[in-house]
Amino acid sequence: MRGWVDLHCHFIAGIDDGARTEDEGVRMLEALYAIGFDHVVATPHMRPGMFDNQKRDLTEAYARMAPRLAQSGLPATDLSSEHYFDDVVFSRIVAGEGLPYPGKKAVLLEFYAVDFPQAVDRCFSALRRAGLLPVIAHPERYQCLWRSLEPLERLVDGGAAALLDAAALVGKYGSQPQRAAEAILELGLYHAACSDAHRPDDVKDVARAIKRIEKLYGADECEALFGSGPKALLDGQLPD
Numbered sequence: 641m642r643g644w645v646d647l648h649c650h651f652i653a654g655i656d657d658g659a660r661t662e663d664e665g666v667r668m669l670e671a672l673y674a675i676g677f678d679h680v681v682a683t684p685h686m687r688p689g690m691f692d693n694q695k696r697d698l699t700e701a702y703a704r705m706a707p708r709l710a711q712s713g714l715p716a717t718d719l720s721s722e723h724y725f726d727d728v729v730f731s732r733i734v735a736g737e738g739l740p741y742p743g744k745k746a747v748l749l750e751f752y753a754v755d756f757p758q759a760v761d762r763c764f765s766a767l768r769r770a771g772l773l774p775v776i777a778h779p780e781r782y783q784c785l786w787r788s789l790e791p792l793e794r795l796v797d798g799g800a801a802a803l804l805d806a807a808a809l810v811g812k813y814g815s816q817p818q819r820a821a822e823a824i825l826e827l828g829l830y831h832a833a834c835s836d837a838h839r840p841d842d843v844k845d846v847a848r849a850i851k852r853i854e855k856l857y858g859a860d861e862c863e864a865l866f867g868s869g870p871k872a873l874l875d876g877q878l879p880d
């Protein structure tokens with residue numbers, strides 16, 4: 641299978657907890673290309689207090705790596721960010737100081753590990769009014785969803801997208817995220833899946849997860865999660 645799109649990957653060197661060197665980032669991209677990804681969007685962290693990156697820092701880091709990204713045998717790349725959903729970063733996004741996906745129709749959001757903030761529905765409405773589809777990164781990892789998927793169902797019903805970190809399906813993050821990922825997949829609440837790769841070796845887990853999805857749900861589901869799904873999100877649309 642070719643033509644897949646990875647909407648969440650930490651291949652830019654030395655800017656967060658992802659690739660430590662350009663070589664490592666390039667090897668990550670080579671591995672993703674080898675399993676079918678023709679387009680990978682860099683999503684380095686923007687998380688105050690942990691990864692104090694602003695738009696300019698990320699843009700400059702991506703530009704520094706650009707010569708390496710032009711070599712053959714790699715997927716096409718773009719720059720976006722994994723935005724940590726606090727007041728500071730939310731204000732930045734609304735002010736145009738975030739890094740939405742290319743085309744500026746959708747934006748990747750990461751949440752506090754335990755729960756969604758109380759204001760999440762109101763904030764998502766504001767993003768939608770600004771023309772941005774909120775894309776929830778790895779919902780299977782948020783502890784509130786291990787007890788009940790109701791908060792995620794509510795947000796998806798309200799027009800948000802859910803992005804599976806595929807490696808959760810092969811136990812990379814432990815049994816609870818794996819069970820949550822399986823349940824969310826079973827309910828059909830994911831709109832796309834991604835690698836969230838931080839190291840070249842992480843791609844092995846993604847390959848195993850793809851095999852597992854194919855075995856459980858068939859090749860059409862893989863195509864929906866890694867092909868048509870992410871393409872629709874880049875277009876600001878929720879796939880059917």
Ligand SMILES: [Fe+2]
Pocket residue numbers: 648650722836
């Ligand atoms: Fe990530």
